[in-house]
Amino acid sequence: MARPRILVVGAGFAGVACVGRLERRLAPGDADIALITPVSYQLYLPLLPQVAAGVLTPQSVALSLRRGRYRTRIIPGLAIGVDARAKVCVVRRITGELTNERYDYIVLAPGSVTRTFDIPGLKEHGRGMKTLAEAAYLRDHVIAQLDLADAAVDEQEKISRLQFVVVGGGYAGTETAACLQRLTTHAARRYPRLDPSLIRWHLIDIAPKLMPELGDKLGRSAMEVLQRRGVEISLGVSVAEARPDQVTFTDGRVVPTRTLIWTAGVVASPLVGTLGAETVHGRLTATAQMTLPGFDGVFALGDGAAVPDLKGGDGAVCPPTAQHAHRQARTVADNVIATLRGEPLRSYRHRDLGLVVDLGGRDAVAKPVGVELRGMPAQAVTRGYHVGAMRTNVAKARALTNWILNAAAGDDFVRIGFLAEEQPSLRHFEQTDAYLTPRQVREHIASLNADQR
Structure with a gap:
């Protein structure tokens, strides 16, 4: 049988x-x-x-x-x-x-x-954060914008390459904006020809709150951390149109940018x-x-x-x-x-175990079993949870080693070479x-x- x-x-x-x-x-x-x-x-x-x-390696x-x-x-x-x-x-x-x-x-x-919508230019110019290839590609893309802006002669090109738009105020969007903003801030020190004030990150979401699942207090805490770092947060706003060198918001604002990161749900x-x-x-x-x-x-x-x-x-x-x-x-x-x-x-x-959000460095918010945490205690719980949830000991060891190395030696700003002449879209990835x-x-x-x- x-x-x-x-x-x-x-x-x-x-x-x-x-x-x-x-x-x-x-x-x-x-x-x-x-x-x-x-x-x-x-x-x-x-x-x-x-x-x-670049805090963690793909492996x-x-x-x-x-x-x-x-x-x-x-x-x-x-x-x-x-x-x-x-x-x-x-x-x-x-x-x-x-x-x-x-x-x-x-x-x-x-x-x-x-999840995408019928927004002009979104599928052609938006970049996702759902696959390993997308994450690796996005890292190369962001560092490439710094390299190109550093070499640019035209001021308008420089401005557009140093503005970054993240759509989606959930966990993926908030953590992506937090981690990449931290990367570009630290990278600016290695580019003496760049004015750090030109690097601007925008986080937008059509919802009235950032990460509403966290509750009002922790959601507001995460928002304050990002704003303190210089991230411009706009709620009740989405994208009306995306072009290769600019994004139009639904409130009428036009942001010159070469980077649109789309994390507005799945x-x-x-x-x-x-x-x-x-x-x-x-x-x-x-x-x-x-x-x-x-x-x-x-x-x-x-x-x-x-x-x-x-x-x-x-x-x-x-x-x-x-x-x-x-x-x-x-x-x-x-x-x-x-x-x-x-x-x-x-x-x-x-039985819900709670929520954890890593905002990079010493910043995090967490709500394990209903207890609200911020800062280093939240970061310890957040990273402890992730290590515990990983299935293999090799992955646990790699993550811990990467975190220690990043804390001791700082970020690196090397492009691996994933960029191509024709930029792949969401449907390709x-x-x-x-x-x-x-x-x-x-x-x-x-x-x-x-x-x-």
Whole structure:
């Protein structure tokens, strides 16, 4: 009798934690486990701003999947479509060819992509902070603006290269603005021809508050830290138009800039739309057991699933955070195993551990288990939390070493060489054009079946 095939899509917090628990709780002969991912690492997403600022190396946040994964078959590719009736997932391998992966049970944890709007010029000129490649590219881009401004003869060009716009007052945007502003401030000392007063950072958000999840006091504290450093914060404002050398805000202001960093939220991976299933604000409508109603053997969790928040009540769903993704993964793995064994499934419930925000250097705000912290105590809790949450000891050691080295030796301002003549856009970095429609999925599977006959 053939062993059941369990297919996990996505190597983020949810997918990797799910695979790890399945490996621990299933004997080798119980099932075949496979993981689909275009990269061979789990990205520790919360620390990407520090990679962009050069505080951490890319390897520090790229946790190898080959450490501790001995039974799971890792499929190097991107899941671009799922036919739940045929129980087939279509995969575009990193070589570009399409293959079919059959399954008995599938766990959908494809994560999310940067949310964009129909704003003129945004998709062409905006830069995201969702992938390791984007963070590395953004670091090179920011340092390149300093190099070019230092060599510029035209004053207007110099001004536009030394102004930076970050859109999004959530964790990603706030930490990105904080870390990169600190980088450019320190870098200015190495450019004797640059006037430091010309370096200006703008952080804008359409919301009325900065990081409202932190509460009024901590949100205001984070805002004061950034303003004290010289970051100009504008709330209730967004982007009306983006051009190569300027950005127009919705309040009418025109900012000359060559750098637009877009972190205004996320949406579920386009893979979600290939199933033809019911969604809530673009996320798959899942049960509290993280199954999909009407779909046999399909489980969904993380950023791509609207999982009921049983503690919140009133139809609330769990927010797309790493905390929820990691904890949901344990419940999903247990429920897949329960399904294999004909046992009842368990509902997902959580206890919030709090929030941490690293603003670089000695600055941070944190709210562990409801206790509000600022400054060095918050920074100690924040970095302690991140180290504890990393899956491998190698990653923990790298992060700690990088932080100590940065504190002792300061920042460096070297461009690695990721810039190209044609600047890649959000869709290039996040491969949002790669996915099939439900009809294309069915047609592709039918054509392959016909060829095999």
